[in-house]
Amino acid sequence: MRRRIARPAAVLAALAAAAVLLAPAAGADERYRDQVFAADQVAVTSGILYAAADPGAGLDQDLRLDLYQPAGDTATDRPVVIWIHGGGFTSGNRGQMATFARDSARRGYVAASIDYRTLGEGAQGIVAAVEDARRAVRWFRANADDLGIDPARISMGGYSAGAVTSLSAAYFDFPGDARISAAISFAGASSALVSADEPPAVYFHGDQDPRVWYDATPLPGFSAVLLCERARAAGVVCEFHTHPGATHDLSGFRAADLEATAHFLSCHVGAPSPFRDAAGRWFDDDAAWAAREDVVSPLPDGTFRGRNRLTRGQFVDLLWRLRGRPPAQAANPFPDGDGWFAPALDWAAEEGVVLGFPDGGFHPHRTVHRGQAVAQLWAATGAVPAAPSGRFPDVGPGQFPRSALDWAAAHDVVDGFPDGTFRAGNRVTRGQAAHMVRGVALAAGAWSAEHQASPPPAACFRVGDPARLG
Secondary structure (H helix, E strand, O other): OOOOOOOOHHHHHHHHHHHHHHOOOOOOOOOOOOOOOOHHHEEEEEEEEEEOOEHHHOEOOOEEEEEEEEOOOOOOOEEEEEEEOOOOOOOOOHHHHHHHHHHHHHOOOEEEEEOOOOOOOOHHHHHHHHHHHHHHHHHHHHOHHHHOEEEEEEEEEEEOHHHHHHHHHHHOOOOOOOOOOEEEEEOOOOOOOOOOOOOOEEEEEEOOOOOOOOOOOOOOOOOHHHHHHHHHHOOOOEEEEEEOOOOOOHHHOOHHHHHHHHHHHHHHOOOOOOOOOOOOOOOHHHHHHHHHOOOOOOOOOOOOOOOOEOEHHHHHHHHHHHOOOOOOOOOOOOOOOOOOOHHHHHHHHHHOOOOOOOOOOOOOOOEOEHHHHHHHHHHHOOOOOOOOOOOOOOOOOOOOOHHHHHHHHHOOOOOOOOOOOOOOOOEOEHHHHHHHHHHHHHOOOOOOHHHHOOOOOOOOOOOOOOOEEO
């Protein structure tokens, strides 16, 4: 049996002090996800002209919006949420979405509720509404500096006709510079085809809606469920919340839906990536998620360095953070286990997540390999058994880490290479590690009951996740 290393009191004190400095405040509210501003801190500017009548361009009336934002807010580059009322494309007004806009402003967004032309329920009415909504997007982009907003992070949501408008703006290809970053649908649908580069969307729908169909529909492809399925088949994020027994009436929706909306937006358009080198890279979303959930931190120069190889010490720290930084009862047994990663290694050794090398060392500075990473992820979540997957033919039955790979394949935790192989001996990069850990956090059923009692951080929705029930 290996000897446990007794840590000097000075080392323990230093580690404890570092933990206090690095740990987030318990229960701290987060802008864009929580209501960080009070109800009386919302400033409303009503009746702002966002598009003047221009008969020559087909616009026969002025269009106005009400602007909602935190009073006295000094933040810049804030994301925007545009809310659009219902009314069957024949009636309604921007005041109907005041509750939604106020909620967005309380969470730190700049929000608007807009008027639009109501020309009827047919294609003409839908096209006019979408054109007007896109005019509002262009108005925000033209005034971004004055409003203190980020023109690249503008989302759109609505109820009924407003939801149809938002989804159409997201999924149909319209000319111009009015692309949105995310869509929110309360009782909306569309017959749009969805391509891989469309923005993420979240749906809230009653399964007894007689007006905008939930699943069964007399119109080909026009239902909320079918639209979400098309989006997910294209690789586009679609989060779906069902309200059993609810109809089309907005009163059937709940305050919890605003919380779910806020969480969705905070995941996809809330805070920009904290890593200045991750924008546009394949790992950008994974790295931003991991930072939001305190699973990784920026390097001292503010970078993520997603293509850099990950060390064993860094990976065990990442797993420990995923599990919520649980304390260990004793020090780890490794003679080289007293570095900055020691609290994580103490836990990992005690839980059997990591093993040493034949020389008794942990070797924290060696690069972690793909096989090791999957095996440690599997152990950290309770080693849930899975049926043989048949994937990754280069790792045969009985080979390390076959059982862990079957689990990872069952829960879509890892991706293979184009030739179908896993390549367990390849080294893991920081971007790949963030992708794996995010996948584990989101995978329903990947955690054992014992380990799920200390659940992973609240996670953002992925394309492969099952539809969520409201």
